[in-house]
Amino acid sequence: MFENLFAVGGLSLDRLKSFVEVAEQGAIARVADGDPSRQSLISRQIGELEAFFGAELTRRKGKGLELTEAGRELARQVRLQFHGLTDFKADCARQPVEFRMAAGNSILEWLLAPAMARIVLSAEGSTFVLSGQRTGDVVRGLLDHTLDFGIVRKSAIVPPLKFRPIGKLRYALFVPKSLSALADRDLSKVPLALSVGGNFLETFQIAAKQAKQELNIVSRCTSFTLAAQLLRSGVAAAVLPSIAAPFLPSVAKPRPLSILASISRDLGIAWHRRLMDIRPRSTDLLEALANGLSVDLQKA
Amino acid sequence: MFENLFAVGGLSLDRLKSFVEVAEQGAIARVADGDPSRQSLISRQIGELEAFFGAELTRRKGKGLELTEAGRELARQVRLQFHGLTDFKADCARQPVEFRMAAGNSILEWLLAPAMARIVLSAEGSTFVLSGQRTGDVVRGLLDHTLDFGIVRKSAIVPPLKFRPIGKLRYALFVPKSLSALADRDLSKVPLALSVGGNFLETFQIAAKQAKQELNIVSRCTSFTLAAQLLRSGVAAAVLPSIAAPFLPSVAKPRPLSILASISRDLGIAWHRRLMDIRPRSTDLLEALANGLSVDLQKA
DNA sequence: CGGATATATTACTTTATCGTCATGTTTGAA
DNA sequence: TTCAAACATGACGATAAAGTAATATATCCG
Structure with missing residues (x-):
């Protein structure tokens, strides 16, 4: 039934495994982890797979290599198959x-x-x-x-x-106790930390401009969690997903901010x-x- | 990433291939085709897979064996995987x-x-x-x-x-030239060949009974194609799928039969x-x- | 029971593939 | 141009798995 697969040698689980690992890591060197024998083994194994399938699976790119389209397809396939077998084995062994x-x-x-x-x-x-x-x-x-x-x-x-x-993921303004009074007086004066991760900052700034809300953005963080740290330290308020609230109870209360109402995901x-x-x-x-x-x- | 699959030996494409073949053929003996070495090899390989997965894949049934539930699942999986690799290889080689x-x-x-x-x-x-x-x-x-x-x-x-x-697959009555005149006179006298394959006969008889149509069923065939052979020889009319018509032009013309109108698939x-x-x-x-x-x- | 059939087990040989070492090639960067 | 990094190639011993053979066990059937 699968004559074409086994009529000639060249296909083995070990070679497929090496190939998938290279696909994963993007480089033979990383998989070989400094071991030169392993490096040569893996390089050869990929060559043997290429001979077996009759197609290039990798090509050189700079000092390293990259997968061809066929290579990516094979990696996808084999990963899927190994997952299937892994699960089956785990199931068998409960x-x-x-x-x-x-x-x-x-x-x-x-x-x-x-x-x-x-x-x-x-x-x-x-x-x-x-x-x-x-x-x-x-x-x-x-x-x-x-x-x-x-x-x-x-x-x-x-x-x-x-x-x-x-x-829906909503956002809220979290103001630390230290800035609470200031926020009540004049929101536009409150030093604000924002996340520049993803596409949130853009969306937020557009909304702010439309609402003519002046804001004192003093800090741009690479993530919301970082912004939350600034908030914890009391130096700035922060716009965070409202789901952060339970983790900041003693630090700040979330306040709805008009311009945030329209932003949700x-x-x-x-x-x-x-x-x-x-x-x-x-x-x-x-x-x-x-x-x-x-x-x-x-x-x- | 797939440590569990390769941490211990026991898994190989060859063993999986043997197992799938046994699943296919239902018996080691049929795969081994009389060769006693191959018989022992395959039996051992299945044992090695069972050891690897930690589960019975086959159990003895009578003189032979049958797959366990786990065995059937593994066979399904592996067949699928081999198909994927086979196709990939064929694609590579165009x-x-x-x-x-x-x-x-x-x-x-x-x-x-x-x-x-x-x-x-x-x-x-x-x-x-x-x-x-x-x-x-x-x-x-x-x-x-x-x-x-x-x-x-x-x-x-x-x-x-x-x-x-x-x-929709419809049925019609095909009357050979030799019986054409009889059929025109009295349909219930025409010797009829029917297929007992699938569930057609039941359906047909129920319909005939409801329509109070008497029929002279002289032959029950195991397939429509066999019934068509009787038709070709001229000994009987036959109820066949109407798509048979182009293949019997010189033998018989299909006639719509009232009780067949309700039967279609x-x-x-x-x-x-x-x-x-x-x-x-x-x-x-x-x-x-x-x-x-x-x-x-x-x-x- | 005894013979026939199918699978299982054990022991041994052979082979494909792995593992390793030495060395070559390509490429980017100093 | 030279060096270093990363991959490729060729050679050869080591090994896991395939291949082979002989024999044992289980089951059905007359």
Whole structure:
């Protein structure tokens, strides 16, 4: 039935594994980790795969290499297959199945991480690897199956990703106690920390201009979590997702800010269309995630 | 990334291949084909896979063996994976990709085979394996990925199969020239050949009883194509799918039969939900099939 | 029971592929 | 031009897995 695959040698799990690792790391050197034998082995293995498939899988780029289109396709395929076998094995051994989830740092810290306690309970027999990444990287990870689930805004979704909304992410102004009085008097004087991560800053500034709201932006942070640190130290107020509130109770109270009312994002769970087929357990996990996360987002 | 898969030995493409072949053939002996070395090799390889996954994949049944639930799942998985790699290789080498299609014998002979000329043209770079099977086997083949496409009646579809209608299959009475005069005089006297394949006979008899139509059924065939042979020999009239008409022009003309008007079946193309993901070319092929087959069914 | 059939087990040989070492080639940067 | 970084190539021993053979065990059937 699969004569074409095995009529000639050249295909082996080890070679495919090496290739996927190179695809992952982007360089043989990183996979070989300084070991010159391993470097030569991997280089040869990729060559053997190329001979087997009759196509270039990598090409040289500068000192290193990059995958060809065929190479990326093969890496996707094989990653998927290895996941399938890994899960099957874990299932057989009644071992936990590992899922990899990612979100922006602020979502991760203030939404996903706190909800994990609940999620872990309703996802018996699964373990999780959480990572904070920029939205673009999350989407890329979902596309090439290095991630299983991502929590992202709806507008970031591209086919063949699927999306399940968990609620609207709103923003609020958090003013530390030290600046509370000043904020009551004249909001435009309050030193403000903003995040320049993602596309939030632009959106915010456009809204501010339209509302003719003067603002004293003293600090631009690379993430909301960093802005929250400035807030904690009392040097500045910050515009943060409202879900940060439970983590700053003694520091600041969120205040609705008129220009923020119009800024909100449909947040949800994203995954690859094929995920449920390849990893059957992910169906249940999706439910657990949706339940666990919706609750928190509604509260905020 | 896939430490669990490769931390211990025991997994190899060869072993997986042997296992899938056994799953296919249902017995080690059939795969080994009389060679006792191969028999022992395969038996051992399955054992090694079982050790690797930590689960029984087969169990003894009578003199032979059968797959366990885990075994069936693994076979499904691996078949899918091998298909993916096979296609990838064929694509790399710009070689044709092989698709396996099946239908009942009558559909195959009178609908699919004639349409293949057209389909082959619009499916450049694909080759086909056609097989005639009973509907139940077609469905089973689609479910476990031993088949890519099936032409079946809609009512046979089960999840996670998908269905695309190509038209209604109708039936007509074909009377050979030798019996033509008799049929004009008294239809109930005409010796009739019927197919007992599938669920057609029941449906037909119920309809006949309701219409109080007396019939002289002299022969029950195991397939419509066999009934058509009796028709060709002139010994009996036959109820056949109307699409048989172009193949019997000199033998008999189809006559509409009142009780047949109510019997018709939604015929269509069936495939596994995952097919389009695993074998990208199947998307185009589905279009070609739908186009090629609809034309013929409308004509009939 | 005894024979036939199918699979399992054990021991050994052969081979494909891995692992390693030495060395060559390409490329970017000083 | 030279150096260093990264990958490629060729040679060869080591090894896991395939291949082979003989034999054991399980099951059905007469």
